[in-house]
Amino acid sequence: xxxxxxxxxxxxxxQQGAVRALRDCALEVYPNExxxxxxxxxxxxxxxxxIIDGLVTPDAxxxxxxxxxxxxxxxxxxxxxxxxxxxxxxxVYDNVxxxxxxxxxxxxxxxxxxxxxxxxxxxxxxxxxxxxxxSGGMQQRVGLARALAVEPSVLLMDEPFxxxxxxxxxxxxxxxxxxxxxxxxxxxxVTHSIDEAIIxxxxxxxxxxxxxxxxxxxxxxxxxxxxxxxxxxxSQYLTLRHHIWSELRSEVVGGVAR
Amino acid sequence: MSSTTVAKPSRAGGRTRRIASPAVVxxxxxxxxxxxxxxxxxxxxxxxxxxxxxxGRASLALxxxxxxxxxxxxxxIVFSLGLLLAIIAGIPLGVLFxxxxxxxxxxxxxxxxxxxxxxxxxxxxxVLWLGFQTTAKVALVFLFCVFPxxxxxxxxxxxxxxxxxxxxxxxxxxxxxxxxDLILPSAAPFILAGVRLAIGRGLVGxxxxxxxxxINGLGYMIVQxxxxxxxxxxxxxxxxxxxxxxxxxxLLRRLERRVAPWLHMIMEEDRGA
Numbered sequence: 296x297x298x299x300x301x302x303x304x305x306x307x308x309x310q311q312g313a314v315r316a317l318r319d320c321a322l323e324v325y326p327n328e329x330x331x332x333x334x335x336x337x338x339x340x341x342x343x344x345x346i347i348d349g350l351v352t353p354d355a356x357x358x359x360x361x362x363x364x365x366x367x368x369x370x371x372x373x374x375x376x377x378x379x380x381x382x383x384x385x386x387v388y389d390n391v392x393x394x395x396x397x398x399x400x401x402x403x404x405x406x407x408x409x410x411x412x413x414x415x416x417x418x419x420x421x422x423x424x425x426x427x428x429x430s431g432g433m434q435q436r437v438g439l440a441r442a443l444a445v446e447p448s449v450l451l452m453d454e455p456f457x458x459x460x461x462x463x464x465x466x467x468x469x470x471x472x473x474x475x476x477x478x479x480x481x482x483x484x485v486t487h488s489i490d491e492a493i494i495x496x497x498x499x500x501x502x503x504x505x506x507x508x509x510x511x512x513x514x515x516x517x518x519x520x521x522x523x524x525x526x527x528x529x530s531q532y533l534t535l536r537h538h539i540w541s542e543l544r545s546e547v548v549g550g551v552a553r
Numbered sequence: 554m555s556s557t558t559v560a561k562p563s564r565a566g567g568r569t570r571r572i573a574s575p576a577v578v579x580x581x582x583x584x585x586x587x588x589x590x591x592x593x594x595x596x597x598x599x600x601x602x603x604x605x606x607x608x609g610r611a612s613l614a615l616x617x618x619x620x621x622x623x624x625x626x627x628x629x630i631v632f633s634l635g636l637l638l639a640i641i642a643g644i645p646l647g648v649l650f651x652x653x654x655x656x657x658x659x660x661x662x663x664x665x666x667x668x669x670x671x672x673x674x675x676x677x678x679x680v681l682w683l684g685f686q687t688t689a690k691v692a693l694v695f696l697f698c699v700f701p702x703x704x705x706x707x708x709x710x711x712x713x714x715x716x717x718x719x720x721x722x723x724x725x726x727x728x729x730x731x732x733x734d735l736i737l738p739s740a741a742p743f744i745l746a747g748v749r750l751a752i753g754r755g756l757v758g759x760x761x762x763x764x765x766x767x768i769n770g771l772g773y774m775i776v777q778x779x780x781x782x783x784x785x786x787x788x789x790x791x792x793x794x795x796x797x798x799x800x801x802x803x804l805l806r807r808l809e810r811r812v813a814p815w816l817h818m819i820m821e822e823d824r825g826a
Contacts (some may be wrong), residue, residue, distance in 0.1 A: 368723050370725050384739075397730055
């Protein structure tokens with residue numbers, strides 16, 4: 296099977312080379328695979344995601360999606376942002392419809408499609424609410440519905456649950472597992488939580504501290520459907536967790552010492 | 554109030570003491586003020602001071618004579634034309650300055666200099682150029698109004714959340730959609746606040762223009778009745794101006810709240826209300 300996404304030797308510096316964010320990153324993601332990227336904070340995870348989305352141009356290397364080089368944002372890639380990125384003056388319905396409107400879908404297509412994704416993400420009844428009237432978890436459901444509504448072939452998630460409280464976060468992880476069963480997608484999920492990466496991912500890419508590069512890609516050998524609580528008791532979970540933490544620990548400590 | 558009781562005002566402590574509703578306190582304050590004015594005003598000679606009921610009678614007389622409507626109409630035309638022109642010119646210019654760095658750098662010394670200059674100082678110049686009639690007065694109101702609108706629009710556009718710009722780019726939004734979905738809605742509360750400031754300044758501009766130019770408008774009424782010591786009539790245009798200011802400003806506030814309910818939500822949370 297040929298990979299859906301190829302990250303090939305991507306490097307990026309900021310501030311005229313003063314900050315080296317990424318160095319020679321390489322990564323392959325297969326169709327309908329759930330890949331988690333984990334690394335110490337400031338390792339360039341988000342930058343890598345933005346390069347894959349075409350928002351940032353790399354200094355060296357390239358990203359291929361479905362064989363075509365990414366040079367600008369594409370309609371078949373959607374992003375879920377850590378900061379939700381909702382428009383405060385749009386109601387939930389219009390926020391979810393945003394991507395479809397921008398992509399030039401007709402109003403009748405939108406009327407047909409938006410309620411389905413509102414239903415799917417558990418937002419029914421909140422169509423006419425404004426984001427500020429919703430909790431963080433609900434706001435991120437809107438972010439998720441907006442991304443899914445454009446029916447992207449690739450979904451990029453940038454620490455989507457990073458700003459939620461611990462309990463909401465676990466609920467949202469279960470939601471994402473459920474959605475993954477209904478609508479499999481090629482998904483890259485950036486996180487700094489080892490637990491989250493193991494529970495959600497098919498594979499986990501471990502990044503080094505800045506300048507970030509992919510150090511190791513681990514297989515998560517846990518069958519689906521997964522129940523987070525059960526997963527946490529499995530021996531594979533504990534082994535992986537221990538391995539990732541010892542790897543990350545040296546990166547974090549090394550990063551601090553530098 | 555002793556310093557010990559206000560040293561540490563905790564939120565819970567503030568809530569236990571019941572305070573009458575704000576509307577009741579406000580109404581009581583206004584009524585008490587009016588009554589005190591009425592009593593005190595009656596004790597002073599009518600050419601120096603006046604009192605509410607006399608102002609009421611004088612305004613009825615002025616309405617019956619048709620005088621108030623005549624001058625009010627003239628003032629309103631000047632004011633609304635000046636404000637309208639300031640909105641028409643101020644918003645696009647503000648947007649232009651915010652989006653084109655070269656235009657911004659080229660014009661900001663001029664804008665800052667003109668904004669800092671007391672606009673009143675320009676009145677003789679305007680009269681010299683445009684004469685004493687409506688044109689000159691509209692131009693003055695325009696000058697008073699345009700800067701807060703322009704500067705607030707500029708700030709509003711500059712203040713657009715960059716993270717949302719990235720969201721829009723990520724969804725492949727074109728420039729015109731970006732304006733519709735993001736830049737204008739996020740600048741709207743700033744623009745409205747600018748218009749609200751402009752209304753206050755515009756009323757000042759209107760009255761001052763009427764003091765110094767042709768014989769018309771509420772400003773002229775004020776000068777005329779002050780010179781003839783008809784103090785009760787003098788206060789009629791003043792009260793009208795006050796009502797105009799309060800009504801228009803609160804109208805704009807209400808509009809701001811409707812355009813950007815989330816902003817007021819955040820402000821109320823910050824205040825702990």
